[in-house]
Amino acid sequence: MATQMISLSDDSREYSVKVVWTGGKSGDVLVSDKPTIRTGSPPEFGGTREFHSPEDLFVASASVCFMDSFVVFTEKMHIRFESFEVETKGLMEKVGRSYEITRLHMKTKVVIESEDLRSKMTRALELGAKYCYVANSMKCPTEHENEIVVR
Amino acid sequence: MYSQVRTLSQESHEYRVQVDWTHDRVGDLLVEEKPTMKVSAPPEFEGPEGIISPEDLFVAAATSCFMTTFVTFSKKMRFDFKSFTCQGMGTLQKLERGFEFTKLLLKTKVVVDSKETKPKAEKALELAGKYCLVSNSMKCPTEHENIVIVG
Numbered sequence: 001m002a003t004q005m006i007s008l009s010d011d012s013r014e015y016s017v018k019v020v021w022t023g024g025k026s027g028d029v030l031v032s033d034k035p036t037i038r039t040g041s042p043p044e045f046g047g048t049r050e051f052h053s054p055e056d057l058f059v060a061s062a063s064v065c066f067m068d069s070f071v072v073f074t075e076k077m078h079i080r081f082e083s084f085e086v087e088t089k090g091l092m093e094k095v096g097r098s099y100e101i102t103r104l105h106m107k108t109k110v111v112i113e114s115e116d117l118r119s120k121m122t123r124a125l126e127l128g129a130k131y132c133y134v135a136n137s138m139k140c141p142t143e144h145e146n147e148i149v150v151r
Numbered sequence: 152m153y154s155q156v157r158t159l160s161q162e163s164h165e166y167r168v169q170v171d172w173t174h175d176r177v178g179d180l181l182v183e184e185k186p187t188m189k190v191s192a193p194p195e196f197e198g199p200e201g202i203i204s205p206e207d208l209f210v211a212a213a214t215s216c217f218m219t220t221f222v223t224f225s226k227k228m229r230f231d232f233k234s235f236t237c238q239g240m241g242t243l244q245k246l247e248r249g250f251e252f253t254k255l256l257l258k259t260k261v262v263v264d265s266k267e268t269k270p271k272a273e274k275a276l277e278l279a280g281k282y283c284l285v286s287n288s289m290k291c292p293t294e295h296e297n298i299v300i301v302g
Contacts, residue, residue, distance in 0.1 A: 011245040013195060015206045019214045021235035025222045029211045033201050037188065039215040044164055047219065049184055054216030054285045055166045056182050060190070061208035063170045064180065068192040068205065071176050084172035092284065094162040099284040101166075133243065134205050137252035139290055 026051055055101070059090035062104055062135040062142065070108075070128030079120045082111040082151055104135065104142040111149050121148050177202065206243060213255055213293065214239030216285035221261075224275035224282075232272055233262040233302070241291075255286060255293040262302045272299045 018030040019039070025047040026040035041047025042055060052060075063086050074081060091103040106129075112121055125146045129135070135142045169181040176192035177199065192198030193206055214237050225232060237259040244253045257280075261272050276297045280286075286293040 013206075013243045013250075015204075015210045015241045015243065017207055017211045017214055017239050019211070019218050019237045019239065021218055021222070025219050027215060027218050027235070029215055031203060031207045031211070034203050034207065035188075037203065037211060038186075039211070039218075041219040041222070042164075042166075045219065045223070052182060052185050052188070053166075054212050054219060055164075056168055056185070057208045057212035057215065058285050058288065059166045060168045060170070060180050060182070060188075061205045061212055063168055063205075064178065064190045064208060065205035067170050067172055067178050068176050068196065068198070071172070071192075072196075084178075085169060087167065087169045090166040090168075092164045092166065095287075098282045098287055101284070101288040131249045133250035133252075134209050136249065137209065137290055139288055 024048070029057075055090065055092060058101060058138075059088050059104065062132065062138065063088040063106065065134035066106060066108075066128055066132045069132045070124055073124040073127045073131075074121075077120055077124055079117055079124065080113070081117075081121060082113060084108070084110050100139070102140050104138070104140055105145070106142060107145045107147075109147045109149065111151050113151055115150050118148050118150075122146065175199075206241065209252060209289075210239045210241040210255065213241075213283065213286040213289065214257060217257055217259070217279055217283045220283045221259075221275055221279035224278045225272070228271050228275055230263070230268050230271045230275075232268070233264055235259070235261050252289065252291045254291055255289070256296070257293060258296045259298070261297070261299045263299060264301065266301055269299050269301060273297065 021027045029037040038051045040051035042053040086108040089105045093102045172178045180188040191202040193204035240256045242254040
């Protein structure tokens with residue numbers, strides 16, 4: 001069975017997932033109490049298209065962490081936004097004899113209610129990026145292109 | 152709109168994902184042609200229970216990449232295996248600048264049907280650890296504990 005997240009202390013947390021091979025280049029990712037993620041190699045590495053690839057998950061982990069980190073700062077700053085979306089591109093390149101993700105590019109669009117919120121929202125996006133601990137755990141740099149639109 | 156993976160050349164690929172915020176610390180992860188995944192901050196960072204978190208995705212990316220890389224080497228080395236399961240554990244630690252993943256531990260169990268295949272499977276696991284592009288894209292070291300069983 002997949003085991004649960006164990007909180008070691010306030011300063012350290014452990015996350016556990018289990019991957020069970022299901023055939024070909026596919027497998028199930030099991031995280032305790034959460035929906036199963038079906039994964040597999042992307043077509044360019046001899047797999048199928050319908051499952052999330054490890055590369056998708058990698059790019060997704062930084063994107064979702066950035067969203068959460070941004071939300072945390074908007075709460076701390078007591079500001080509200082109408083919508084948030086981020087589109088992330090991850091570039092994988094050959095480095096030496098192997099591949100690596102060498103760059104992440106995040107294009108974010110935030111919709112706000114009034115112009116007065118713009119500077120605070122810009123700050124929340126900046127801080128969200130700075131404290132995104134998943135992106136901070138990756139070797140590659142993350143570039144941000146932010147757009148703030150008044151509804 | 153989010154678009155497909157684009158092959159730039161044989162040596163580089165681009166991966167695209169989109170995250171749309173829905174409410175609180177919850178959003179939808181969109182990858183073209185793949186099932187939409189609900190994502191959120193984990194409960195220890197004030198998210199709801201039961202939803203895949205960025206931390207889960209980070210650990211899952213490395214764990215599933217290790218699996219697909221192992222499958223690739225098993226094909227190159229022309230051997231079959233009966234099952235593969237890998238438990239991935241990631242440690243998130245508070246450093247000066249904020250949290251970061253400082254360690255990944257992958258505990259893998261492979262079942263093969265003959266004694267002759269065992270050394271090949273062990274070699275394939277070793278090579279998969281070395282060429283796993285996702286863990287090679289992370290700052291933290293990855294430790295492996297492999298066991299190959301004849302059964």
